Amino acid sequence: MNRNILEMNNITKAFPGVIALDNVSFHLKKGEFHAICGENGAGKSTLMKILGGVYEPDAGEILINGQSARIENPLDSIRNKISIIYQEFNLVPELSITENLFLGKEIRKGAGLNKKKMNKEAKKTMARLGLKDYDCQRLISSCSIAIQQLVEIGKAVFNDADILVMDEPTAVLSEKETKALFELIDQLLEKGISIIYISHRLEEIVSTCHRITILRDGKYVDTMDNSSYNVNKEDIIKLMVGRDLVDYYPEKKHVENQYNVLEIKKLTKEKIFKDISFKLSKGEILGFSGLVGAGRSEIMKGIFGALKTDGGEIFVNGEKVNIKNPSDAIRKGIALLPEDRKKEGLVMKLNLSDNICLATLRQFCKLGAVIKKRKDSIVYKFIEDLRIRPALPERLMENFSGGNQQKAVIAKWLSANPGIVILDEPTRGIDVGAKYEIYTIINELAQKGVGIIFVSSELLELIGICDRILVVREGRIVSEHLKDRFSEEEIIRSATIN
Amino acid sequence: MLKFISPGKEKDQNETISERIKRIAFGRRESGLFLLLAGICMIMIILEPDTFFTSENMFNILRQVSVVAIIAIGQTFVMVSGGIDLSIGYNLGLCGIVIAKFLGAGFHPISSILVGIIVSALVGFCNGLVITKLRLPPFIATLGMANIARGIIYVLTKGYSISIGDPFILYLGSGNVGIIPAMAILMMILVSIGIYQLDQTAFGTRVKAIGGNELATKLSGISVSKNKIAVYTMAGVLAAIGGIITIGRQYAANPGAGANFEMDSIAATIVGGTSLAGGQGTVLGTLLGSLLLTVIKNALILLSVNMYWQTVAVGAIIIIVCTIDVFTRKNK
Numbered sequence: 073m074n075r076n077i078l079e080m081n082n083i084t085k086a087f088p089g090v091i092a093l094d095n096v097s098f099h100l101k102k103g104e105f106h107a108i109c110g111e112n113g114a115g116k117s118t119l120m121k122i123l124g125g126v127y128e129p130d131a132g133e134i135l136i137n138g139q140s141a142r143i144e145n146p147l148d149s150i151r152n153k154i155s156i157i158y159q160e161f162n163l164v165p166e167l168s169i170t171e172n173l174f175l176g177k178e179i180r181k182g183a184g185l186n187k188k189k190m191n192k193e194a195k196k197t198m199a200r201l202g203l204k205d206y207d208c209q210r211l212i213s214s215c216s217i218a219i220q221q222l223v224e225i226g227k228a229v230f231n232d233a234d235i236l237v238m239d240e241p242t243a244v245l246s247e248k249e250t251k252a253l254f255e256l257i258d259q260l261l262e263k264g265i266s267i268i269y270i271s272h273r274l275e276e277i278v279s280t281c282h283r284i285t286i287l288r289d290g291k292y293v294d295t296m297d298n299s300s301y302n303v304n305k306e307d308i309i310k311l312m313v314g315r316d317l318v319d320y321y322p323e324k325k326h327v328e329n330q331y332n333v334l335e336i337k338k339l340t341k342e343k344i345f346k347d348i349s350f351k352l353s354k355g356e357i358l359g360f361s362g363l364v365g366a367g368r369s370e371i372m373k374g375i376f377g378a379l380k381t382d383g384g385e386i387f388v389n390g391e392k393v394n395i396k397n398p399s400d401a402i403r404k405g406i407a408l409l410p411e412d413r414k415k416e417g418l419v420m421k422l423n424l425s426d427n428i429c430l431a432t433l434r435q436f437c438k439l440g441a442v443i444k445k446r447k448d449s450i451v452y453k454f455i456e457d458l459r460i461r462p463a464l465p466e467r468l469m470e471n472f473s474g475g476n477q478q479k480a481v482i483a484k485w486l487s488a489n490p491g492i493v494i495l496d497e498p499t500r501g502i503d504v505g506a507k508y509e510i511y512t513i514i515n516e517l518a519q520k521g522v523g524i525i526f527v528s529s530e531l532l533e534l535i536g537i538c539d540r541i542l543v544v545r546e547g548r549i550v551s552e553h554l555k556d557r558f559s560e561e562e563i564i565r566s567a568t569i570n
Numbered sequence: 571m572l573k574f575i576s577p578g579k580e581k582d583q584n585e586t587i588s589e590r591i592k593r594i595a596f597g598r599r600e601s602g603l604f605l606l607l608a609g610i611c612m613i614m615i616i617l618e619p620d621t622f623f624t625s626e627n628m629f630n631i632l633r634q635v636s637v638v639a640i641i642a643i644g645q646t647f648v649m650v651s652g653g654i655d656l657s658i659g660y661n662l663g664l665c666g667i668v669i670a671k672f673l674g675a676g677f678h679p680i681s682s683i684l685v686g687i688i689v690s691a692l693v694g695f696c697n698g699l700v701i702t703k704l705r706l707p708p709f710i711a712t713l714g715m716a717n718i719a720r721g722i723i724y725v726l727t728k729g730y731s732i733s734i735g736d737p738f739i740l741y742l743g744s745g746n747v748g749i750i751p752a753m754a755i756l757m758m759i760l761v762s763i764g765i766y767q768l769d770q771t772a773f774g775t776r777v778k779a780i781g782g783n784e785l786a787t788k789l790s791g792i793s794v795s796k797n798k799i800a801v802y803t804m805a806g807v808l809a810a811i812g813g814i815i816t817i818g819r820q821y822a823a824n825p826g827a828g829a830n831f832e833m834d835s836i837a838a839t840i841v842g843g844t845s846l847a848g849g850q851g852t853v854l855g856t857l858l859g860s861l862l863l864t865v866i867k868n869a870l871i872l873l874s875v876n877m878y879w880q881t882v883a884v885g886a887i888i889i890i891v892c893t894i895d896v897f898t899r900k901n902k
Contacts, residue, residue: 376789378788378789397791398788398789398790398791399791399792399793401791402790402791403791408789410786410789415783415785415786416783416785416786416789417786417789418783418786419778419779419782419783419786419787419849420782420783421778421781421782421783421845421849421850422775422778422779422782422849426775426778426779429775430775430779430786430787430790430792431790431791431792433772433775433776433792434772436772437771437772440771440772440773441766441770441771441772442770442771442772442775444770484790
């Protein structure tokens, strides 16, 4: 059990604007259950994507069984007997379990397939995973998430994987299914398979993993020995966070105001979020923290009318409103900057000017015809106010940088003159300079009296600019934190631990 | 305050003359198409000096292109919105038959024409409803509607043509304003409106936005369904106008009149630079696409190429023009 099956040494990977991994080393022993911990953006996923051949590192080496290995694409990774189960499964929903297991290595019989043999083999594999006598001809799309995950593990077993990476496998599982998964993991470990485990659930980690490696800001922090299961999760949190808040966030004058621009009462969407109640006052920046998949984005979409809710009430400026679709919300002065600006925020094939005016076209029209002068004056105002560069309104949206695209989405909503602005991950994937500009814009808005909801997975960012932070876990608001008493450790604890 | 020098045009100060020619010629799809069109005309003037560049032949080309160009405006809007309309051809035929039936029953020509337009608009409206409310893919919805329209045509006519004697309709399809065919003037008016509508109105921007990113458009508070229904209805109305011209040109409403027009309109639209994926396209490009395909057909006739080979040539042109487009886009 002492031999290193995998060594990743001095791995560095930079993306435009950020260094995702800075000289990180990670060692995995044979038959070991090794957890990687870190905040969102610490570099866990990037490290695994390098192992999976999705990214190529800028520097560093990978040794497998002591031999240098080149992993340039996903196929290299599979050849080196590495299997990675990403959060989004790599299964074809309209094919059966058998067909998914055999994808790319079908057993042939003459010109056709030997379906009988394939089904038999598939059944055997699934039985080894504890799923006896399961109908392997069922389509993946008709299987539960837990079964789909088993099929993914089945694929790994099928590929004779020596190293198995699991990225947040329990995030989507029930308690019972989680227990079954850990039993299965024990079996796999006994067979000599080594497992890398990424999870935000620290309780699971301290009670099951052999070693724990911690990353922070793309740097290696420490590897803790947990062979006798005695590591304290508080210690892990300290190492995950452990840094000072630098003077990175613009100064904000705290607005004392009791006037509620928005009040949500018991908003519910079955299986996604439940009994969401909170108030937002004028000029306040209210943060929403929580793990990915906790239901934050869905709550925001529910308020905005982009997701149908099952119950609850929404009050804008003290008046009960009925929001059935986004245009209702816009009429009530609510704006939502969606999480995924490319998919939900912008039309890449339209130019900057049209994107800015998309939500407010009617303002610039007379009898349906766009009045260019009126439109241009608004567009130039926002290009200047938000410092969108290059200042070319006719340039296609797809040719702008991420930060400037995000500013264009903000401009689109500001042109609607909203009283409430919801920002969902507004700084994701943009560089440091642009982040600072966006914080400044948000501050200025708040000072003008706009109520702001700020959803982010980067806790430091929330602490840096919010007046108040609500933590969402598993579709519920579990705690409230006030500015004078923000504590990273407390917030992480309430986001992760029951 | 920053000064904006002619907003939007990113100009390179150090551009050489040859680079500049290249940019103007190939920078926009329309200018490339125009050059190609001009090139073919030049070749024809050399090859067939006596027949090609005569006023008679030029008006002939205009007559041939008008109907395709008119219905292709509708197809352009549909395809820019991310859809496709396979029912345009039979919808065109249906409108003609309905008008002929009403005229035959003794109705006033204007009311007959209005009924024809309303029927075609309804067909388009139903396309829109099925696509937005029943959420069927446009290909399937309009394919179904094409067959329904075709079926109704044969139910109404039992396969026989109905002759048309109304002077107004005949004037639209066969008359001249001065020396220019009336239908060509109608086509130019409709194309101008189409260019303006797609480029300068809120509706046009919304159609492009829907085709470019439906979800983002919806989240911007725009009713995707309403705009899509409007687009298909508009395509129906334009098909109706095409249908009126067609019966006026043929002096009869033929049950088979609309066959293949949907494919011609799609070809013209695609050659004109509209993206099959939606979000991009211009009506001017579509007009040039229609012209290009028509001029090539006309040229092949003058060169006495076998009729069946003409069809092969048109198919080849579609593939060649679009291939050139793919490569020039890659090089950018």
